[in-house]
Amino acid sequence: MVGALYFLALLSSTMAWGRAGLWSLDAARNGTGDRCTCDAFLPSSTFPIKDLVVIEQAAVEISHRVELEMGKLEDYETKLTAYAEKIIRLTVEIEKMEKNPDAYNDAHIDEIKVEIKQVEALITELQLSIKGSTTVFTSLRVEITVMVESLDMLEKSYDQNSVLATRREYIKVQLELEECERRHQEIFNPNIGSCSHSGIIKVSKPIVGQLNAQLNSGLKFGGWGKDSKPVPDRESMYWYSGYSSASIIDIRFYTNYKNLILRNHFQHHNLHSSWYGTGNNYIIRDNTMYYQINSPFGLAKLNFTTMKYESRVIPKASNRFSYTNSPNQFFDFAADESGLWVTYATDESSGRLVLAKIDEPSFGIEEEWVTTVYKPGVHNAFMVCGVLYAVRTIDIETEDIFYKFDTKTGKGSYISIPFERFQESYVNLDYNPTDQKLYMYNNGYYVNYHLWFNYTVEATIEATAEPALQLS
Structure with a gap:
């Protein structure tokens, strides 16, 4: 089966400017009855129409480039199907040769070798094409980020209605790019929900949505994202909550990404004062918010379907150990393909990070693991397929996934997967299993990242040796 595994590994290694001012007409005439006057109220500064035109032109150009990439994806999908068929056929032939080598002569073997070289060349060509598309996506994201910053500045300085048409065009372009990237991911990473990999190997460049719904850069505390286990009809829902301090008092929900960008929420829940929380690493799962509370010091959950509130105390959890640069972050909730988790530190663990699996129906702790990493040295953490990943800051632009702990083996190890931040300060970082972002x-x-995983033949065999983790 050596030849068969080789080919499987080979396959797996291969997505009109409006009114200038307000006019007030005065119907009163002067004494002679032959004149009428009006007052013009002009803005205090001239609207930079040229800037808006440049943004509009950029949006049209980016839209055309996205259309070209969509066409390439269709070609990639066709080629990938053809290559897969060739590899499967060659794999069958090699398996036959391995079982009965005497039935084949040198000519047969040479013919197989030629076909192998041809497939290798085809895959190399496809890999270069895919890399080219990925580079284009990165470039388009940078251009869109510049566009949204310019639009935000114009909205703050001038009449928001005057910028609305251009913002709608920008949203259209951004949604087209999102769809193109989604199709790219479906074609070249059709493993959403699968844990048949040996872990993260790469993190994309930061993908910047825009400034928060209140257009306030002072709201540095908070979070955003998607439901990790969405209820029916809310699969596309996004949530957001932002504050100027580490408080949790309300949350907004948006039907889809477009409405998130338009700041058009369909629900805005103000928490009851006795339900207020603190910290930043809260998440939404099954239309329920899981977050940290201070009185009593512990965990809380609020179901937005039933508006039922519950809280739990973890007696050993300490409020002396928080994340680096994130005061008051004593509990960090996370969700992945296998369920719901929370991390914290205890005096018994001497500040080392403790990972606990939460039983969702009872809201109790199923199992705990004590890691070797010191929590105050960690900037944030998240879960993927039952594996904890801890992140720390390298410099003003770079984070590093430096540690992982596998709950299946109970072992931790130090790694290094650097990735870039959009801006220096961040407080909330979470993985979502529904899109692997x-x-x-x-x-x-709002910033997000694509993840790449090591889907090798060996990792697949290792993962399938035990029941695979699936989306809950």
Whole structure:
């Protein structure tokens, strides 16, 4: 089966400017009855129409480039299907040769070798094409980020209605790019919900949505993202909550990404004063918010379907150990393909990070693991497929996934997977298993990242040796 595994591994290695001012007409005539007057109220500064035109032109150009990439994706999908069929056929032939080598002569073997070289060349060509598309996506994201910053500035300085048409065009372009990237991911990473990999190997460049719903860069605390276990008809829902301090007093819900960008929420829940929370690493799962509370010091959950509130105390959890640069962050909730988790530190663990699996129906702790990493040295953490990943800051632009702990083996190890931040300060970082993305609340901006996993033949065999983790 050596030849068969080789080919499987080969396959797996291969997505009109409006009114200038307000006119007040005065119907009163002067004494002679032959004149009428009016007053013009002009803005205090001239609207930069040229800037808006430049943004509009950029939006049209980006839209055309996205359309070209969509066409390429269709070609990639066709080629990938053809290559897969060739590899499967060659794999069958090699398996036959391994079982009965005497039935084949040198000519047969040479013919197989030629076909192998041809498939290798085809896959190399496809990999280069895919890399080219990924580079284009990155470039388009940078251009869109510049566009949204310009639009935010114009909205703050001038009449928001005057910028609305251009913002709608920008949203259209951004949604087209989101769809193109989604199709790219479906074609080249059709493993959403699967844990048949050996872990994260790469994190994308930051993908910046825009400044928060209140257009306030001072709201540095908070979070945003998607429901990790969405209820029916809310699969596309996004949530957001932002503050100027580490408080949790309300939350907004948006039907989809477009309405998030338009700041058009369909629900805005103000928490009852006795339900207020603190910290930043709260999440939404099954239309329920899981978050930290101070009185009593512990965990809380609020179901937005039933508006039922519950709280739990973890007696050993300490309020002396928080994340680096994140005061009052004593509990960090996370969700992945296998369920709901929370991390904290205890005096018994001497500040080392403790990971606990939560039983969702009872809201109790199923099992605990004590890691070797010191919590105050960690900037944030998240879960993927039952594995804890801890992150720390390298410099003003770079974070590093430096540690992982596998709950299946009970062992931790030090790694290094650096990735870039959009801006220096961030407080919320969580993984979502429904799209395999990281969501970050970065200095008031919505930021997310694509993840790449090591889907090798060996990792697949290892994962399937035990029951695979599936989406709950």
